[in-house]
Amino acid sequence: MNLLVSKEIGEKVICYGFSAGAYSLLKLASVTTIDKIILVSPSPFFPELIGGFDKEDKKYLFIENMKETLHEVCSLVKSKEVEVYVGEKETDFMKETAKLIANEFGVQLNVVEGMQHDEKLFNKVLEK
DSSP states (O other): OEEEEEEETTTHHHHHHTTTHHHHHHHHTSSSOSSSEEEOOOOOOSSGGGGGGGHHHHTTTOOOGOOOOOHHHHHHHHOOOEEEEEEEEEEEHHHHHHHHHHHHOOOOOOEETTTTTSSSHHHHHHTT
């Protein structure tokens, strides 16, 4: 499964990122201008959110690389348009991360009914 997808509509570039790909897209959009970014179920790879991971998951994270706060990363994004999506059946931790990111950009959080954290959610958003 691709975690990052881009589409060109006319002269507009739209990039989609799912889960860890959404985090990577945020970082990419902070160093280059992308017309529109769409973050689907963004991963909470920010120092202030690390506590939400359970002990088993933490051992797979590169916590020492997570230095920039959510606010710091979002404030550097150069994209003019941002959309944020999360599945209705995702964990509260993932929903809260998506909500915090939507708030940083002053956009509405889009909740996709009946969906969980998987490829079906990403594909549903890609179809829009």
